[in-house]
Amino acid sequence: MHDAESRTANLLGATALALSDLLLSGVGAAAGTSGSGAAALVVLAGDPDLSVTELGRRVGLTQSAAARMVDGLERQGLVRRTSTRGRAVAVRPTEAGTAAARRLLAARGDALGAALRHLxxxxxxxxxxxxxxxxxxxxxxxxxxxxxxxxxxxxxxxxxxxxxxxxxxxxxxxxxxxxxxxxxxxxxxxxxxxxxxxxxxxxxxxxxx
Amino acid sequence: MHDAESRTANLLGATALALSDLLLSGVGAAAGTSGSGAAALVVLAGDPDLSVTELGRRVGLTQSAAARMVDGLERQGLVRRTSTRGRAVAVRPTEAGTAAARRLLAARGDALGAALRHLxxxxxxxxxxxxxxxxxxxxxxxxxxxxxxxxxxxxxxxxxxxxxxxxxxxxxxxxxxxxxxxxxxxxxxxxxxxxxxxxxxxxxxxxxx
CATH class of the missing domain: 1.20.58 (Methane Monooxygenase Hydroxylase; Chain G, domain 1)
Incomplete structure (x- = not known):
């Protein structure tokens, strides 16, 4: 990379890091859960009844890590496992889980909106x-x-x-x-x-x- | 936020998340350590002999989490604690730690350079x-x-x-x-x-x- 390009790369990397720090701490706090748990709640709000494996894939977790994450969310009363006839167990958000997803999308929107206000x-x-x-x-x-x-x-x-x-x-x-x-x-x-x-x-x- | 602004916010959030996934997995793998450990090695390469607390502050960790991270890096032979006369214990990168920092900056540069190639x-x-x-x-x-x-x-x-x-x-x-x-x-x-x-x-x- 040329110098100018390396500099843009630094700026891009620093912006990504700054925003993901901000978003993950903000959304985690809003949902009372980890970054992956928060992402799982947002995914489920738009697409309920996913299998544990598919949910894990969408938030970047292995099958066993996804199962532990779902255990945690279930203990917090944010999701429950449902078994549908003839299909694998599906993960469905509870009312509290759906409300948490709404809160964390709002927190994310606020943080990103504040960043964009400088333009x-x-x-x-x-x-x-x-x-x-x-x-x-x-x-x-x-x-x-x-x-x-x-x-x-x-x-x-x-x-x-x-x-x-x-x-x-x-x-x-x-x-x-x-x-x-x-x-x-x-x-x-x-x-x-x-x-x-x-x-x-x-x-x-x-x-x- | 207006719709157009909310859309830009989504794009900004998604870009930040995509790049930080890419960077943290890439740099972690290049350094054979966690995201914070990788960041600590880069910080120390530019600024050796920081205290554990100051190093933790710079990579966004509490004092106790920073101490655990330094323990891990020390076990991997990437840093060592040195005690300087009349000052608190300082963390100094080993040769292997400095080499790891170089590798991970190169991996980060490659990933960001590849992203920028689309512009x-x-x-x-x-x-x-x-x-x-x-x-x-x-x-x-x-x-x-x-x-x-x-x-x-x-x-x-x-x-x-x-x-x-x-x-x-x-x-x-x-x-x-x-x-x-x-x-x-x-x-x-x-x-x-x-x-x-x-x-x-x-x-x-x-x-x-």
Whole structure:
């Protein structure tokens, strides 16, 4: 990296660290729980009845760490495990859990709003575009989108037909990978047809003449 | 917050979370230690011989948590406690600790550089300005500057007479608070002089005449 770029990298790293300190301590305190627990409550508020494994995946925990986190949230009366007919155990937020998720989204919004107050309207619009590009780049792997947005107030990003850049990047990635799979299948079909023709050529099949 | 601002807040929060996930896992792995331990090694590389308490303050840990972290780093052979004549015990990085700090700054730089590659040169320059403003706003309390820059590759930000916006905000804050203290002292002196004059007036001192 050039010096100017290294400096921007430092600023980006320092901003990320400062905001995540602020957000994790703020949201943790608002929900009376750990950073992962707080993220789990926000995820469940938008998407209840996830399995323990899926919930863990979305907040970046292994299966066993996720099980311990759910134990803790259950002891605090914030979630309960429900067993639905024919399906694995699902984690569902209690009323207290849903209220905690609301509180922590409000605390997160306040902290981020306070940070943004140091920019003018045009600067915020500039920042919006730049962050959209950064996030599109950061969302490279399947499942990244849900992890990146785990603490987001999701309704806000899609109001008035707006598009969440992370969701869009995820849809684009899926479309590319499906197109790739179709192309690969087509190429395999083509190779196999060529192979058969080649074999017939070698055998000197009459219908090739 | 308005909708557009709430959306920018979400993007800012998601970027912070994504990058801090990336940085903390990356730097932790590069140093073979926790996020705080990694930050401590970077801090010590620039500023060796800090006390345990001061080191803890700079990486956001309480005194007892900092002592446990230093124990861990000492067991890994990354730091050692030294006692200097007439001063409290100081924590000094070993050669292995200094090498680990170099590795983790390189890992952090790679991760941030990869994120920035999604922006063009002009966009990076725009982002640089906007992050500088955000960081200036985020650095409000004494000691914030050192905490915010705890994982920074500090030399980069001040090369070629450039200024670290966090350091500048900290110096401005100190200057304001010293000016405030001087003004307050001046006002107290003025009040006290007025008070004495008033008392003399009441007593009808001759020299007020």
């Amino acid at each position: 003018g309207r045009d600067e915020r619009a500039q920042l919006d575009l730049l962050l959209g590009k950064l996030l599109t780049g950061l969302c490279r792997l399947p499942g990244d989108a849900e992890r990146l947005c785990r603490l987001c107030d999701r309704d806000v990003c899609v109001r008035d037909r707006a598009t969440c850049p992370v969701g869009q990047a995820d849809r684009d990635r899926r479309a590319r990978s499906e197109r790739g799979a179709r192309d690969e299948q087509g190429a395999r079909g083509e190779r196999s047809a060529r192979g058969k023709r080649g074999a017939r050529d070698e055998r000197g099949d009459p219908d090739d003449g | 063009g040169r002009d966009e990076r320059a725009q982002l640089d300005l906007l992050l500088g403003k955000l960081l200036t706003g985020l650095c409000r309390l004494p000691g914030d500057a050192e905490r915010l820059c705890r994982l920074c590759d500090r030399d980069v930000c001040v090369r070629d007479r450039a200024t670290c916006p966090v350091g500048q905000a900290d110096r401005d804050r100190r200057a304001r608070s010293e000016r405030g203290a001087r003004d307050e002292q001046g006002a107290r002196g003025e009040r006290s002089a007025r008070g004495k004059r008033g008392a003399r007036d009441e007593r009808g001192d001759p020299d007020d005449g």
